Amino acid sequence: MSTVVADSHDAHDEHHDHKPTGIKRWLFTTNHKDIGTLYLWFSFIMFFLGGSFALVIRMELFQPGMQVIDPHFFNQMTTMHGVIMVFGAVMPAFTGLANWMVPLMIGAPDMALPRMNNWSFWILPVAFLIMLSSMFVPGGGPAFGWTFYAPLSTTYSGDSTALFVFAMHIMGMSSIMGAINVIVTIMNMRAPGMTYMKMPLFVWTWFITAFLLIAVMPVLAGVVTMVLTDKFFGTSFFNAAGGGDPVLFQHLFWFFGHPEVYIMILPSFGIVSAIIPAFARKPLFGYASMVYATASIAGLSFLVWAHHMFTTGMPTFASLFFMYMTMLIAVPTGVKVFNWVSTMWRGAMTFETPMLFALAFVVLFTIGGLSGIMLAITPVDYQYHDTYFVVAHFHYVLVSGAVFSIMAAAYYWLPKWSGVMYDEALGKLHFWCSLVSVNILFFPMHFVGLAGMPRRYPDYALQFADINAIVSVGGFLFGFSQLIFLAVVLKCAMKKGEKAPAKPWEGAEGLEWTVPSPAPYHTFDTPPEVK
Amino acid sequence: MSTEHHNSTKYYVPDQSIWPIIGALALGLIAFGAGHYTIEYSNETKGFGHYVLGAGLFVLFVMLFGWFRDQINESRSGLYNAQLGESYKQGMLWFIFSEVMFFLAFFGALFYARMIAVPWLGGASNNAMTAEVLWPTFEAIWPLTTTPDGTTTQAMGWLGLPLINTAILVVSSVTLHIAHVALEQGNRGKLKLWLIITLVLGFTFLALQGYEYVHAYRDLGLTLQSGIYGNTFFLLTGFHGLHVTLGAVMLTIMAFRVFAGHFDKDNQFAFAASSWYWHFVDVVWICLFVFVYIL
Numbered sequence: 001m002s003t004v005v006a007d008s009h010d011a012h013d014e015h016h017d018h019k020p021t022g023i024k025r026w027l028f029t030t031n032h033k034d035i036g037t038l039y040l041w042f043s044f045i046m047f048f049l050g051g052s053f054a055l056v057i058r059m060e061l062f063q064p065g066m067q068v069i070d071p072h073f074f075n076q077m078t079t080m081h082g083v084i085m086v087f088g089a090v091m092p093a094f095t096g097l098a099n100w101m102v103p104l105m106i107g108a109p110d111m112a113l114p115r116m117n118n119w120s121f122w123i124l125p126v127a128f129l130i131m132l133s134s135m136f137v138p139g140g141g142p143a144f145g146w147t148f149y150a151p152l153s154t155t156y157s158g159d160s161t162a163l164f165v166f167a168m169h170i171m172g173m174s175s176i177m178g179a180i181n182v183i184v185t186i187m188n189m190r191a192p193g194m195t196y197m198k199m200p201l202f203v204w205t206w207f208i209t210a211f212l213l214i215a216v217m218p219v220l221a222g223v224v225t226m227v228l229t230d231k232f233f234g235t236s237f238f239n240a241a242g243g244g245d246p247v248l249f250q251h252l253f254w255f256f257g258h259p260e261v262y263i264m265i266l267p268s269f270g271i272v273s274a275i276i277p278a279f280a281r282k283p284l285f286g287y288a289s290m291v292y293a294t295a296s297i298a299g300l301s302f303l304v305w306a307h308h309m310f311t312t313g314m315p316t317f318a319s320l321f322f323m324y325m326t327m328l329i330a331v332p333t334g335v336k337v338f339n340w341v342s343t344m345w346r347g348a349m350t351f352e353t354p355m356l357f358a359l360a361f362v363v364l365f366t367i368g369g370l371s372g373i374m375l376a377i378t379p380v381d382y383q384y385h386d387t388y389f390v391v392a393h394f395h396y397v398l399v400s401g402a403v404f405s406i407m408a409a410a411y412y413w414l415p416k417w418s419g420v421m422y423d424e425a426l427g428k429l430h431f432w433c434s435l436v437s438v439n440i441l442f443f444p445m446h447f448v449g450l451a452g453m454p455r456r457y458p459d460y461a462l463q464f465a466d467i468n469a470i471v472s473v474g475g476f477l478f479g480f481s482q483l484i485f486l487a488v489v490l491k492c493a494m495k496k497g498e499k500a501p502a503k504p505w506e507g508a509e510g511l512e513w514t515v516p517s518p519a520p521y522h523t524f525d526t527p528p529e530v531k
Numbered sequence: 532m533s534t535e536h537h538n539s540t541k542y543y544v545p546d547q548s549i550w551p552i553i554g555a556l557a558l559g560l561i562a563f564g565a566g567h568y569t570i571e572y573s574n575e576t577k578g579f580g581h582y583v584l585g586a587g588l589f590v591l592f593v594m595l596f597g598w599f600r601d602q603i604n605e606s607r608s609g610l611y612n613a614q615l616g617e618s619y620k621q622g623m624l625w626f627i628f629s630e631v632m633f634f635l636a637f638f639g640a641l642f643y644a645r646m647i648a649v650p651w652l653g654g655a656s657n658n659a660m661t662a663e664v665l666w667p668t669f670e671a672i673w674p675l676t677t678t679p680d681g682t683t684t685q686a687m688g689w690l691g692l693p694l695i696n697t698a699i700l701v702v703s704s705v706t707l708h709i710a711h712v713a714l715e716q717g718n719r720g721k722l723k724l725w726l727i728i729t730l731v732l733g734f735t736f737l738a739l740q741g742y743e744y745v746h747a748y749r750d751l752g753l754t755l756q757s758g759i760y761g762n763t764f765f766l767l768t769g770f771h772g773l774h775v776t777l778g779a780v781m782l783t784i785m786a787f788r789v790f791a792g793h794f795d796k797d798n799q800f801a802f803a804a805s806s807w808y809w810h811f812v813d814v815v816w817i818c819l820f821v822f823v824y825i826l
Binding site: 020024027028029030112113114115116117118119121122123126127129130133134137159162163165166167169170173176179180181183184185187188189214215216217218219221222223225226228229231232233234235236237240241242243244245247248251252255315 | 545546547548549550551552554555556558559561562563565566567569570572573574598614617618619621622625626628629630632633635636637639640643644647648649651652656675678679680682755756758759760761762766
């Protein structure tokens with residue numbers, strides 16, 4: 001990918017930079033930058049909320065025996081932690097980044113459907129208010145894990161399930177609208193000359209992510225609907241007594257759920273593929289293979305769902321099929337890791353905060369990927385299934401993977417968003433605190449998992465006590481380290497810092513660096529010519 | 532595609548609008564109200580759920596009316612360009628794709644029940660002993676007229692009403708296409724005639740479908756609670772019916788706009804989108820007819 005901008009942007013952009021003021025600017029906005037900012041702040045608040053729920057869990061698990069909360073509340077905390085982090089923190093953060101960066105990267109004036117963009121954002125806070133309100137319904141909130149397996153969510157759940165289901169419905173509508181917007185923007189709004197194979201990888205990965213979202217969020221809507229009718233209206237989709245099957249729930253859920261986990265990692269690949277070349281001062285190694293690898297991962301993601309279900313008693317041939325398909329994903333993923341490492345090979349590297357997070361991403365995501373391969377092997381999964389090994393695996397890919405990449409993106413683009421450089425010393429402090437604590441938090445979980453500690457239990461055998469204490473300490477360290485990040489972001493938001501040039505990173509490429517920092521309210525009113 | 536439009540000097544960026552956030556509020560009221568109404572319904576208590584739900588639906592209706600009114604006015608005052616039209620088209624097609632995936636979830640449940648869940652309950656695969664011990668008298672047949680717990684029902688045949696309905700919906704797709712072609716040819720009279728015929732067919736379908744539900748509940752004892760056969764039957768046909776209703780409402784609005792003189796060969800996105808949507812619900816029905824009724 002080599003993007004040379006001939007006629008970058010007209011100087012009159014800055015003079016026409018009028019914007020609405022006050023609260024109306026945010027409530028009725030159709031501006032992709034405003035909506036991106038809203039998404040990112042919403043995601044940040046949800047990150048702290050979901051994180052505080054995780055700290056409640058770690059507080060309870062600090063010592064064996066029941067310590068602080070009762071098991072039912074513990075289950076509500078695991079459910080809400082998962083739901084908020086997946087649908088409230090990680091996905092909106094990526095949508096926010098897409099809103100901010102995709103139009104800037106492809107030379108578009110805004111998203112293709114700006115009013116729908118506003119709608120899809122404002123559904124989210126409303127949906128999460130309903131989701132959170134469900135915890136105050138008599139009988140308590142949803143307590144069946146974010147995966148809401150039947151019959152936990154049907155036969156054995158409380159009244160709040162109805163609110164959970166409807167909140168999920170409108171959250172899904174928001175995701176679908178957001179994804180349609182991104183995909184149409186990319187297909188229809190590219191500047192002249194911005195061919196598909198010149199698009200930055202962040203755009204490519206989001207293009208594919210948006211396709212996955214449109215394909216699987218409706219399936220989630222279908223499965224929550226069946227949970228609703230099973231629980232409240234007497235159907236038996238997931239009840240053998242009426243001819244249904246609880247395992248059907250898992251098939252439907254994971255047909256959504258597995259592409260969903262790639263929805264939460266593909267944009268990360270795009271971010272890291274932007275940052276590593278910038279700080280290695282070399283073009284990305286193997287651009288085309290990155291595109292094909294992303295597409296392959298997305299395609300395979302539809303054929304691997306039942307690797308979450310090896311212990312449900314599927315026929316052996318089905319287990320084998322899903323095992324091999326899952327292991328096949330290691331190939332395109334390996335291509336990506338190889339390309340990132342090759343990009344750095346003999347590069348003139350510097351280690352600013354975005355690069356540090358990107359490097360940690362490559363290493364720690366690979367650890368999470370490798371434990372994923374272990375989990376993919378059917379016979380050994382019989383031991384790992386539903387243990388802390390699984391918790392360790394998906395937190396490595398989601399926290400030190402997806403979340404680290406979001407932080408890398410925030411540091412990388414904060415100068416463009418705010419117009420000031422972030423505080424590098426604080427950024428580095430945030431990075432090192434996060435890196436150390438995230439490993440104290442999640443690495444020992446592998447060991448308790450292999451030793452047989454089940455996930456989602458509020459209590460555990462004495463033999464797991466030491467490691468759980470260490471994990472809890474790591475959890476609190478990681479949680480409080482994020483306050484440093486909050487401080488960094490707030491300093492930028494209050495414009496406290498060195499003024500940022502249009503292109504603060506020497507090796508950075510792309511159209512977003514051709515507009516001033518902070519990016520004017522309206523950019524690319526006239527399409528730039530990309531050669 | 533982007534390359535076609537780069538000669539246009541300026542992009543069109545829509546103004547701020549109050550409708551989207553009102554739409555978010557409406558969906559919130561609907562979700563909150565529907566959730567509480569469901570809880571109250573299952574506990575047989577009285578509460579505020581249905582009021583909130585009703586308010587939400589009202590706000591949604593106002594929002595849709597206001598949003599579309601603004602949209603139509605802007606479109607008719609020539610504010611939009613070809614690129615925005617293309618965005619709308621692509622957006623609509625992706626929306627229809629998402630609807631396809633929604634139905635796929637329910638068809639998936641149907642196929643899983645027929646091919647796997649019910650046979651396994653009857654002892655297929657390696658479940659012979661389980662079936663023998665738990666439900667020795669259970670017979671794995673489809674339509675599943677007797678469930679393992681003994682709920683019985685009668686199956687809905689495919690001859691008669693469903694066959695007539697299939698014919699009606701397929702013909703309505705053809706008549707709508709004729710209307711669309713007439714619009715492209717600028718033949719307004721023909722357009723109006725065939726659009727009205729389509730609407731009549733669409734609403735006839737809905738009426739017959741309503742009658743079929745009455746027949747199922749009253750004569751066949753086939754209800755939503757009749758085990759997996761009734762579950763898949765009512766959720767698939769029910770969601771299809773809701774989509775036909777939405778499609779019919781869209782076409783009704785198109786009819787009003789056609790009689791108001793809207794649309795021509797180059798400016799007909801809303802008509803085209805409604806027509807794609809109608810063809811989509813038609814295709815879903817054909818799948819339904821084959822997999823739910825005949826097979």
